Amino acid sequence: MNSPEIRYTLVSSYTRDGFVSFIPDLVSSLKKVYVLKGAADELISLFIKRWGDFFYEKGCAVEFFLSALDPDRVDGAYVPALQVAMINGNLPKPIETxxxxxxxxxxxxxxxxxxxxxxxxxxxxxxxxxxxxxxxxKAEQKVKEAGKIKEEMYSLSSSRLDMEEIKRLTERLIEEIGKERKKEKHYFASSFTKEGMISYLDEISRRCYRRYILKGPAGSGKSTVISNVAAFCKEQGLSVTYYHNGLDEEKLDMIIVENLQLAVIDGGEKGLTLRPGDVVLDMGKVLHFYRQEEAYRYIELGRDYEEKLIEAREHLEKWDAYLAEIGKIWAKALDFELLDRKREELNQLGLK
Incomplete structure (x- = not known):
């Protein structure tokens, strides 16, 4: 008998368009969803972790939704076998009925x-x-400014793309994909937090027998190829999980074809560890050469982009420190014994 698995997933991020979360979509069809409100995020996270741990100890796999602000906290826990979840109701875009x-x-x-x-x-x-x-x-403004800089970097490269080569590369990947069917799910491949940009692409794709890793600078068509392959998968009814970019929800960083245990990954800036079976595709080959002034501009934009993210991170750190202050006030007033009894009651209800 296989031991149960605890899985940590990125389901929310502070993107160039503000806070975006896939939590409503992920729990929309479940039998039961518990939404916690009225306390500091740190205390809600602790409550959710203990609730999820209970089901793990009972032999159930549990998926924890990591906080978009602090990856040491969770905003939710999902027990697939029981179709039940518990989530933080204090998100920037609150969960409503x-x-x-x-x-x-x-x-x-x-x-x-x-x-x-x-x-x-x-x-x-x-x-x-x-x-x-x-x-x-302030943090959202800095991320938005970083997004505009990144868009200019994409534009510099996209004007030099060889679209015929993009088409040939997409067709090569599509040829290797089968025709099994299932439902799609959406997550973030990365998330911008108080610790900076975090990514779990290596961990998420560790079970894939084959990984197609697209290397190349921003704007070299990596997301375009992944989107094209994803569209083909959708047409074929394949079982696909979509992983979006933590700063730009519209861009895909990875798809996993679940039934085939196959991944197509944007490996441009992700620091992936290569392993046997990986196929690396150089997207630099689809770019025509930059003029010298364009190359200098691209490097300059890259520095500006990193500076904006550093400034945004500083604001997120201050934000999190203020949340900790609120947490201390709440911790002094809560009846933890009564809270534990409520959690035990919810544990038993989840088993029914």
Whole structure:
């Protein structure tokens, strides 16, 4: 008998278009969804982790949704065998009722206070909330500026793309894909957090027998090829999981053809560890040569892009520090014994 698996996935990110999350889509058809509100993210994360660990100890595989702000926290846990999930209801775009197919149960953790938060603490949290909003807006603005710089980098390269070569490369990949059928899922391949851009492409694709890794600079057509292959897979009804870029949701960093255990990956800046069976495709070959001034401009844009992300990361770090302050206020007031009893009750309900 195989041991159960704990899997960590990136389902949300602060992109150039703001906060984007695939959580609603991932849990929209489940039997039960518990949504936690009314407490600091750190405490909600702890509650969700313990809830998920309970099912893992019972022999169930568990998928944890990593926080887009802090990869040490989770925003959700999903138990596939039971079709049940628990998620953070305090996300920048809050989870609300009304999604088709949901049996959604909202749990307000404020109901589990041992004592009301003192007026001084409430005033402090109100002040911190204002600072949180400021840092959130500054971080989002820097990521948006970085996205515009990246778009100019794409434009520099895309004007030099050999589209006939792109077409031939896409057809080569499509020829190697079979015709088994199943449903599609969407995740992020990377996420921009207070620790910078994180990626789990190596870990996510570790079970794939064959990985096609596209190498080349930004704008060399890697996402175009992946999108073309993904479109073919969709037409064929193949079992495909889509992994989006953490800064630009519209761009794909990877697809995995589940039934064939095959991946097509944008390996341009991801630092993948090559292994036997990998096929590396040089997308640099589809680019016509840059003029000297274009090459200099591309290097300059790359530096500007990294600087914007560093500035955005600094704002996210401040944001997270403010969240920690709120967490301390909540921790002093919560009745953890009562909270543990509620979690045990939810554990048993999840098994039914």
């Amino acid at each position: 009304g999604y088709p197919g949901w049996r959604t149960y909202f749990i307000n953790l404020r109901d589990y206070l041992a004592e009301e938060i003192a007026e001084e603490g409430e005033r402090k949290m109100e002040k911190i909330a204002s600072l949180l909003q400021q840092e959130k807006e």
